Amino acid sequence: MNGAEESLAAVTLPETIGTHPGNRKVKRDPLWREPRAIQATDLAAAYDGPHVLVNVNLDLPAGELIAILGPNGGGKSTFFRLAMGLKRPLVGDIKLFGRSVGTRIRQNQVAYVPQHEQVDWDYPICVWDVVLGGRYGLMGSEGTWRRFLPPRWAGCQHATAAYEALKTVDMLSHRQRPIGAMSGGQKKRVFLARALAQDAALLLLDEPLVGVDQQSQDLIFHVLGQLRDEGRSVILITHDLGSAKRHADRVVLINQSVIASGPPEEVLTDEWIARTYLRHWTSPEG
Ligand SMILES: Nc1ncnc2c1ncn2[C@@H]1O[C@H](COP(=O)(O)OP(=O)(O)OP(=O)(O)O)[C@@H](O)[C@H]1O
Ligand SMILES: [Mg+2]
Structure with a gap:
């Protein structure tokens, strides 16, 4: 038995998969x-080189499902990198739930799925371990009293979270397969499961639907809607105007700065879309 199977065997699985444990929070x-x-x-x-984002002023309410759209190179992924503390702004400030980015990251309250996962696909790691990786931050912050619990018991909540996350994205049956053997869409679902397992208050998902078939997209939006209903904040970058219109509570259009932000029916109009996508890229230096 490998490590993943052992931890899975140690789990007393719930009879039904109920509401997400974050509800208590x-x-x-x-x-x-x-x-x-x-x-x-x-x-x-x-x-x-020149600025890729300028004068970005944005208030995103908590507890919403928000879609960010804009042209290639418009600065959407850069905005997420600023929100994750992976990149420092030249000027300005960004707060998550009223506190600094560093504070919220240390509290493990932000789950991030980057646009391109920095993964060596040949590395022999199975799907289960990738998803369990979403729990590492929580394992580190556990109280010392947990060290006195039997090892199987101590790991149980993490294995349960990974199990439920994989089940949610319908990838449980692949849990023992190497991550490198997954298709593009399956990899996206595994990394979404990793973010779900983290049990964070804020999820930043950079193009989570690329390469995912229509049926799985519907499943993912259903899951994201459930997370929002639990009070979590879910922000995704997408190029799919149709699904943003159908599923998002709020849409933000970005091209170097924020062009529009509001309910989809107000923002996804021909005029705002033209202003966003036809806008000439300019450098503040001229
Ligand atoms: N690591 C980097 N080094 C240098 N320039 C970069 C880097 N990452 C992004 N850029 C540049 O910054 C600009 C914004 O890139 P960003 O990835 O934020 O755009 P995006 O809106 O996410 O685009 P896409 O829809 O294609 O993912 C682009 O002009 C890009 O070339
Ligand atoms: Mg991007």
Whole structure:
């Protein structure tokens, strides 16, 4: 038996998969009562060359399912990198649930699925271990008293979370297969499961639907809607206007700065879309 099978064998599986365990947090933790998931003020960012984001001011309410859209190179992924503390803004400030990015990341309250996973697909790691990796931050922050529990018992909640996350994205039957053997869409579902297992208040998903078939997309939106209903904040980047219109509570259009933000029916109009996608890229230096 490998490690994943052992931890799975140790799990006393619930008879029915009920509501997500995070529900308890909604009542308990003051973080979940914060009105804003993200507050960005006068943000600007650049890599080696000209600015890729300028004057980004954005208030994103907590507890919503939000879609970010915009042209290639418009700065959407860069915005997520700023929100994850992977990149520092040139100027401006970004807060998550009213506190600094560093604080919320240390609290393990942000789950992030990057656009391109930095994974060596030949590395012999199975799907189960990838998803269990979403729990590592939580394992580190556990109280020392847990060390006195029998090892099987101590790991049980993590294995249950990984199990439920894989079941949610309908990938449980693949859990013992190497991640490198998964198709593009299956990999997306595994990394979504990893984010679900983290049990975070905020999920940042960069193009989670690319390569995913229509049926699985519907499943994923159903799951994201459930997370929102539990009080979590779910923000995804997508190029699919149709699904943003159908599923999102709010849409944000970004091209170098925020062009529009609001309910889909107000923002996904021909005029705003033209302004976003036909806008000429300009550098603040001219
Ligand atoms: N690591 C990097 N080094 C240098 N420039 C970068 C880097 N990452 C992104 N850029 C540049 O920053 C700009 C914004 O890129 P970003 O990835 O944020 O766009 P995006 O809106 O996510 O685009 P897409 O829809 O294609 O994913 C682009 O012009 C891109 O070339
Ligand atoms: Mg991107």
